[in-house]
Amino acid sequence: MNSIPPLGREQAEITTFIRRRIRWRILISKTLSYAVLLTLAAIYVGPLLMLVNTALKTMPTFMKDATGLATEFRLQNFVQAWNKANFPKYLLNSVFYTVSATTIFLVTAIFVAFPIARGYIKRANVLLMLFVIALFLPPALIPQFQLIQSLGLYNTPTGFIILFVVNPVGIIILVNYIKTVPKELDEAAAIDGCGYFRFVRSILLPLIQPALATVIVLHAIGIWNDVISATIYLTNKDLYPITRGLIVFQGVYGSDWPLLASAVLMLAFPMLILFLFLQRYIISGLTAGSVKG
Numbered sequence: 001m002n003s004i005p006p007l008g009r010e011q012a013e014i015t016t017f018i019r020r021r022i023r024w025r026i027l028i029s030k031t032l033s034y035a036v037l038l039t040l041a042a043i044y045v046g047p048l049l050m051l052v053n054t055a056l057k058t059m060p061t062f063m064k065d066a067t068g069l070a071t072e073f074r075l076q077n078f079v080q081a082w083n084k085a086n087f088p089k090y091l092l093n094s095v096f097y098t099v100s101a102t103t104i105f106l107v108t109a110i111f112v113a114f115p116i117a118r119g120y121i122k123r124a125n126v127l128l129m130l131f132v133i134a135l136f137l138p139p140a141l142i143p144q145f146q147l148i149q150s151l152g153l154y155n156t157p158t159g160f161i162i163l164f165v166v167n168p169v170g171i172i173i174l175v176n177y178i179k180t181v182p183k184e185l186d187e188a189a190a191i192d193g194c195g196y197f198r199f200v201r202s203i204l205l206p207l208i209q210p211a212l213a214t215v216i217v218l219h220a221i222g223i224w225n226d227v228i229s230a231t232i233y234l235t236n237k238d239l240y241p242i243t244r245g246l247i248v249f250q251g252v253y254g255s256d257w258p259l260l261a262s263a264v265l266m267l268a269f270p271m272l273i274l275f276l277f278l279q280r281y282i283i284s285g286l287t288a289g290s291v292k293g
Contacts, residue, residue, distance in 0.1 A: 055261035062257050077262040084253065087266060089238070090245030095270075097157070097241055098223045101164035105219055106212065108165065110200060113174035118183065128175055134168040141232070148233060155235050163233065164223050170215040177211035178204070213278040221271050242267050 054062060055077055056070035081087065116124045144163070145154075153159025181204065189199045205212070230244040240248070246267055253259050 051261050051265060054258055055265055057258045059256055059258055066257075074258070077258050078266065081249070081253075081259050081262040081266065084249070084259075086245065087242065087263070090240055090242040091266075091270075093157075093239060094224055094241040094243070097161055097164075098220050101161045101223050102216060102219050104161070104165050105167055105170065106215065109167070109170050109174055109215065110205070113171050114178055114200060114204065116171075117175045117178035118186065128172070131168040131171045131175075135172075145232065154233060155239070157239060160229065160233050160239070163229050164219070164226075167215075167219050167222070170219055173215055173218075174208065174211050177208050181207050217275055217278050220274060224271050 050067075053070050054066075056073045056075070058072055058074050061068075061070070061072060115121045116127055118124075121127070148154050148159045148162070151159070153162065185203060186199070189203060194203070224241075225243060226241075227243040227247070230241050231247075234240060234244060237248070246263055249263050250260060253263075
């Protein structure tokens with residue numbers, strides 16, 4: 001009475017076989033995924049680890065075995081690079097340029113992106129398309145240089161900051177993210193007598209924090225790592241950002257690789273800290289609006 005019929009037994013065996021195949025395929029898929037991720041991580045993190053390893057060596061040890069692991073852990077390299085390269089001045093300049101340009105861009109970008117996202121201005125889609133087209137256009141270095149020079153802003157902090165107050169990528173990210181915010185909030189705020197600037201400051205900004213964090217990181221990294229603009233528009237050593245100062249440092253201490261590696265790490269450290277603080281917002285800021293935008 002309790003025996004399983006042959007047909008039922010075959011179905012149970014087939015079901016078990018299918019489940020095992022599915023589990024095996026999932027295991028293979030996960031293994032391949034982790035293998036690809038580990039490979040990509042090694043490609044990206046490997047050079048950074050080599051840089052750290054070089055920065056912790058002495059020059060004789062580096063010349064003896066450039067790729068070997070450091071055994072001395074010479075932290076004095078960072079102190080020497082900090083003092084010899086005039087890094088405090090260059091670092092302060094970079095912080096000033098990055099914070100100023102990012103703040104100006106963020107404030108203006110919000111008030112540009114909001115009416116475009118809501119369609120409160122005519123040809124909003126055309127304006128957004130122009131920002132998209134701007135992504136594929138080469139930088140207008142010669143007209144830009146002539147404009148800065150004619151305004152009397154060449155070799156000045158103001159002229160250098162003006163170069164970074166526009167960023168099409170940031171506008172596009174903000175527009176697509178604002179589109180995900182319900183438009184009914186605008187109408188409810190208007191009925192309650194909430195003004196435009198108050199609405200943006202009190203209601204809109206808290207709702208688009210992931211997009212703001214993404215734009216801040218992308219824009220700040222672009223300014224911090226820029227070396228071409230600093231080379232073209234700044235000739236006064238007192239105005240050099242840290243990237244331009246690193247070129248000067250390399251010209252003087254380029255043969256001392258551990259010292260140079262320490263200087264490069266100090267250049268990358270501030271942006272790494274900024275990324276670590278804002279990383280939880282970046283993915284949502286980049287992906288939001290991909291369906292509705």
